[in-house]
Amino acid sequence: MGKNALVTGAAGFIGSHLVDLLIDSGYTVIGIDNLSTGRMENLERAVAGDSFTFVKADITDPDIRSKVPSDIEYIFHLAAISSVKVSIEDPALVHHVNATGTLNVLILARELGVKRVVFSSSAAVYGDPRRLPVTEDTPVHALSPYGASKIAGEQYMHAYREAFGLETVILRYFNVFGPRQAYSAYSGVVSVFINRALANENLIVDGDGLQTRSLIYVSDVVEYTKRAAEVPEANGQVFNVGGNKDIRVVDIADRVLVTVGADCKIRHGPPRVGDVKKSIGSIKRAKSVLGYSPKVSFDKGLQWTIDWYREHM
Numbered sequence: 001m002g003k004n005a006l007v008t009g010a011a012g013f014i015g016s017h018l019v020d021l022l023i024d025s026g027y028t029v030i031g032i033d034n035l036s037t038g039r040m041e042n043l044e045r046a047v048a049g050d051s052f053t054f055v056k057a058d059i060t061d062p063d064i065r066s067k068v069p070s071d072i073e074y075i076f077h078l079a080a081i082s083s084v085k086v087s088i089e090d091p092a093l094v095h096h097v098n099a100t101g102t103l104n105v106l107i108l109a110r111e112l113g114v115k116r117v118v119f120s121s122s123a124a125v126y127g128d129p130r131r132l133p134v135t136e137d138t139p140v141h142a143l144s145p146y147g148a149s150k151i152a153g154e155q156y157m158h159a160y161r162e163a164f165g166l167e168t169v170i171l172r173y174f175n176v177f178g179p180r181q182a183y184s185a186y187s188g189v190v191s192v193f194i195n196r197a198l199a200n201e202n203l204i205v206d207g208d209g210l211q212t213r214s215l216i217y218v219s220d221v222v223e224y225t226k227r228a229a230e231v232p233e234a235n236g237q238v239f240n241v242g243g244n245k246d247i248r249v250v251d252i253a254d255r256v257l258v259t260v261g262a263d264c265k266i267r268h269g270p271p272r273v274g275d276v277k278k279s280i281g282s283i284k285r286a287k288s289v290l291g292y293s294p295k296v297s298f299d300k301g302l303q304w305t306i307d308w309y310r311e312h313m
């Protein structure tokens, strides 16, 4: 018998790659999404097979239990509003989806009697840490309502483990990039730069561009995420999930222009509110407990991502 998993945020960028990996690894997968930013095109491969069921539902729905089957062993909780910018514009909405929604997913997990919940948190919980690279033991300090909502979600994970004995694992993703990442003013830096370069528009770097990002390609992220459910010793732990090295935003812009072969310029705009200056994560713990190191270099991942956008624009 294969394993059964429920993935929230299944139609999103990372969620859809996780769905594909789980199916390839022999899981039967239920994907939940309200399609607010996610797209069914991301799930084309999954829906073509017979190991996947899509449920259009909202994670904040108190009646979500009636929409999913009972025999689920693992929940991968990725659904969220994953934008610092949206959280500055509408903190209450982001709290509702990311904090209350996470509590609702935990209520569901208890009702279903699942074995383990893996929560996709964010490096945004650290704010601007004093010591780099930042380890999982660094105190959290949100710079944006988005960061605060992820800290709240993490605390609910801890509380459910302590109070109800539910197995939980927290993954703090750094900057993830790759195919299927949505492109809008609210998107991640790599997606925005690539799409502007392909459209021959100047790249706008927020502030001086000396802020750094620990970029990790999406296939490495979903491998860590799957292992977080499967490795027994991961229970109760928090893991940074970032790249092997950090890159300055201005250098990301530069690499994108060179790889696309675009003839546009890099311009500087005002610094962004809630923007983290240095995001460098230590991934020692994830490497040792989850037994995996990121395999895809920034340059290779960038080329694959550009190729994908070229095909899908």
Ligand SMILES: NC(=O)c1ccc[n+]([C@@H]2O[C@H](COP(=O)([O-])OP(=O)(O)OC[C@H]3O[C@@H](n4cnc5c(N)ncnc54)[C@H](O)[C@@H]3O)[C@@H](O)[C@H]2O)c1
Binding pocket: 008, 009, 010, 011, 012, 013, 014, 015, 032, 033, 034, 035, 036, 037, 038, 039, 057, 058, 059, 060, 077, 078, 079, 080, 081, 082, 083, 097, 101, 120, 121, 122, 123, 172, 173, 174, 175, 176, 177, 182, 188
């Ligand atoms: N992309 C990154 O670099 C990054 C970094 C750190 C953390 N994360 C976290 O990883 C997770 C996945 O991020 P992503 O980049 O794939 O974002 P995404 O926006 O592509 O995916 C999120 C998915 O959740 C769905 N969703 C949103 N609200 C929902 C709701 N109320 N009910 C049901 N579905 C809902 C969206 O439609 C979308 O498909 C998020 O929790 C995000 O905060 C992402």
